[in-house]
Amino acid sequence: MAPESTRSSAELEESANATLSEPAERVVVSYPSDLSDWGRFQVEKPSFRAFLRKTRDAAEEGDIWEEFVGVGCCGNTLDVPLRVEAVEGGERVGDDTEIDYEVREACGIQGSWRVQSKGGPSQG
Template identity: 65%
Template sequence: MAQKTDRGRADEREEGNETAQERADRIVVSYPEDLSDWGRFQVEKPSFVAFLLKTRDRASEGDVWEEFVDVGCCGSTLDVPLRVERIEGGSVIDEETDLTYEVREACGIEGSWQVQSEGGPKQA
């Protein structure tokens, strides 16, 4: 029984080393320049970054993640296209991965948290 337990620990160490070698140390994700201040606030919140790290297993440069952003009390919904710009290390995402943002060119995104106002997102 002890041998089985020891072998199991050796397997865990080997798997742990493999995962550590494949882990992305840092991922740089961009959002469009025309994302509103409210939208930037939403995607840069620590809770949203934690959500991304928990819901993504892997990343590759050029991946685009269409992410729903909180609507506030009664505003319109907003999907933000986040693009993976660079990855340092491997492609596996875990809680140790550092996710940072940069701004890219505008893409015509419409949205802000201006509840029921003319300046808010246009409905198609």
């Protein structure tokens, strides 16, 4: 392969496209520490990880994904801001991309979850 400085623009574009088409091996996503136990249970389920793989084409460190988590008995919804903390491998989210979670600082998440969580969406 030619050094980048001597490669044509077509070769550089082909190389960039090849990198983008590579699926990431692992994506680390964080949720806020004030997400309730119920909310954590929802986002950490295998089915939610599968949902992220199906609905996200790419991941880049720092991306914020506002994700709908569920509807409570009172009809209230909970949207959780997930932040991409790290991407290992390619930039595309694929069927085999491992999704792992971390907990980050609280963000004052609210959602009126009186039924699923004690006193609302926040722990405590």
